[in-house]
Amino acid sequence: MNKITKVLVANRGEIAVRVMRTARDLGYRTVAVYSEADAGALHVSEADQAVCIGPAAVGESYLVADKILAAAQQTGADAIHPGYGFLSENAAFSEACEAAGITFIGPRSEAINLMGSKRLSKIAMIDAGVPCIPGYQDADQSEETLLSKAKDIGFPLMVKASAGGGGRGMRLVFKESELAEQIRTARSEAETAFGSGELILERAVIEPRHIEIQVFADEHGNAVYLGERDCSIQRRHQKVVEEAPSPFVDPELRQRMGEAAVNAAKACHYRGAGTVEFLVDKDKNFYFLEMNTRLQVEHPVTELITGQDLVAWQLKVAAGEALPLSQDDIELTGHAVEVRLYAEDPRNNFMPQTGQVRLWHYPQRAGIRMDHGIQTGQDVSPFYDPMIAKVIAYGDNRAEAIRRLASAVQDTQLLGMNNNKLFLQNVLRHKVFGQGEATTAFIEQHFSADISMDQKQPSNATLAKAAMLYFQQAEQGTSHNWSRASDESYVYQLDFDGQTYTVNLSKTAQGFNITVSDETTCLGFISQTDNSCVFMENGVRETMHFAFDDKTLYLDDGSGHFIISDITHQPAVAAGGAGSGQVKASMDGAIVEVMAKEGDRVEAGQTLIVLEAMKMEHALKAGISGVVTAVSCEAGQQVKSKQLLATIAEGQSDD
DSSP: OOOOOEEEEOOOHHHHHHHHHHHHHTTOEEEEEEOGGGTTOHHHHHSSEEEEOSOSSGGGTTTOHHHHHHHHHHHTOOEEEOOSSTTTTOHHHHHHHHHTTOEESSOOHHHHHHHTOHHHHHHHHHHTTOOBOSEEOOSOOOHHHHHHHHHHHOSSEEEEETTOOTTTTEEEEOOHHHHHHHHHHHHHHHHHHHSOOOEEEEEOOSSOEEEEEEEEEOTTSOEEEEEEEEOOOEETTEEOEEEESOTTOOHHHHHHHHHHHHHHHHHTTOOEEEEEEEEEOTTOOEEEEEEEOSOOTTHHHHHHHHTOOHHHHHHHHHTTOOOSSOGGGOOOOSEEEEEEEESEEGGGTTEEOOEEOOEEEOOOOTTEEEEEOOOTTOEEOTTSOOEEEEEEEEESSHHHHHHHHHHHHHHOEEESSOOSHHHHHHHHTOHHHHTTOOOTTHIIIIITTOHHHHOOSOOHHHHHHHHHHHHHHHHHSSSOOSEESSSSEEEEEEEETTEEEEEEEEEOSSSEEEEETTEEEEEEEEEEOSSEEEEEETTEEEEEEEEEETTEEEEESSSOEEEEEEOTTSOOOOOOSTTSSEEEOSSSEEEEEEOOOTTOEEOTTOEEEEEEETTEEEEEEOSSSEEEEEEOOOTTOEEOTTOEEEEEESSOOOO
16 A cells, blocks of 8 residues: 555646645645746645745746655645646656655556557557557658658558657648648647657548547455546537536446446556547447547546545556545546536637736536636746636536536636637537537537627627727726717717727617617616626626726627727727738747748748647748848747737838
């Protein structure tokens, strides 16, 4: 038995908070580690002790094993829980913990090494009799060999980073003519994200279900599976909705997949929590995808339908105890669904967002669980994954769980940066999802034109509400932000994303008549607090949430999150958006590559600069054709959102 008294959580955000709470319930003391950017983060205040381990960049803090081990020794922590991401699947870190006499709450390094390589794990699964997708997974990684083997496999096919995950280093290729470029970009992305450019090729399974099995094993030879999770709704290979059990899986398929997953775990002498992921076609044939040697982001749905705390299981197994239940003891009851709340803008191709959390509030009601690691006033930086929280709902049946979750998402308030809240609501309320028929092609086939992604500008009604809030803000202060047009009416100039809107507001006995582009909205004002306003619209009493930072308004009126500025008394300035000669940083981040220099002739749409932020690379493109007249950035440089990076002048060069 391994004696554990104090657990250091080598992670941040919601998973760090979630692990600490179970550890505390079991009587363990807890230690947080944090970067300089996370000094005010929730996980720091949740722990009994906390140690700063370096600057914001993960390569100088959360990914530095020596700093984490030093923090454990400094605080007397005798166990380390890695969460997920960062060092959770790093075999060298597992070995270093063991060498330091610290219990690593996870599998042995041999299993991490094997399953961390898609290439080697697939070979092992074929040997263990686990069904696998036809493809190429051998050691010869030359581009010539990959191109040749791809012809044998056929198109469409998947190019995958062997060490990858989360959709990075992964490409779906439909044509042979596209393959060479996709191999090069996948390899480059994989080397940046995982330190390995090793790739595998697989035949693409079109419109499959993505179904994963939760497995657990202990030191005593016991291994079980705890049902499945359906993660079919994805965007860019990132999971959007996860549920348990799957509406597609029947008891016979569940048993076959569960037994295959247990065989996979036994094949690598597994210990602790793991997830075996499968692709399942419409005929219920399933194929091994990968094994994640850690706790999954979506583990709460399994906890809710089994009534088990999987982090508690991890701690018990790490301490040398046997699994709490045998396979026959595990029962699945009810239904659970989870969505991931991201700081990203669905209206702008899901671009990650940064900023200060101006308001964070969520409903606490029956059947709802919120796993999060943020608080009002906290900064969301460009250095980490943009996931803010996980919203999870449980119900006696699937319809009840979905209904509860959609309502809870709608009632969650996240103000300060654009987010995917409306996108999630609409997915959950979509007919195809409700009928249990969603596959990995759901977003492209059924959801690509949804208003949450398609509405690029605020509606006239949203601008009207913004004007009402600006008026009320001025009424409560000593100065007005509007221009008086007459004794009864006022004119605002409101800016959203570089576009200016003229809004005319007239005060009436009942409230306001507000006109934008010849469309008039009548609003009845009832009451207002610091962050919410109650009003009447079309005879219906409504509540909307907002936050002010001087003349900047963060507003969510149910049609999305909007950041609006009052520029009524500001001079006009030239925009630097799409179609202009200015190339600006889309968000805070680091310059990866500068692909143009002063004097270069470029075409509209050509990538000039590659920016890395929130674990993703973003191509910054020329808005016009012309000649580059200035480049004001270089590779490795940290830049701020909207910072001018390059300038293009229309016309021909003098050469």
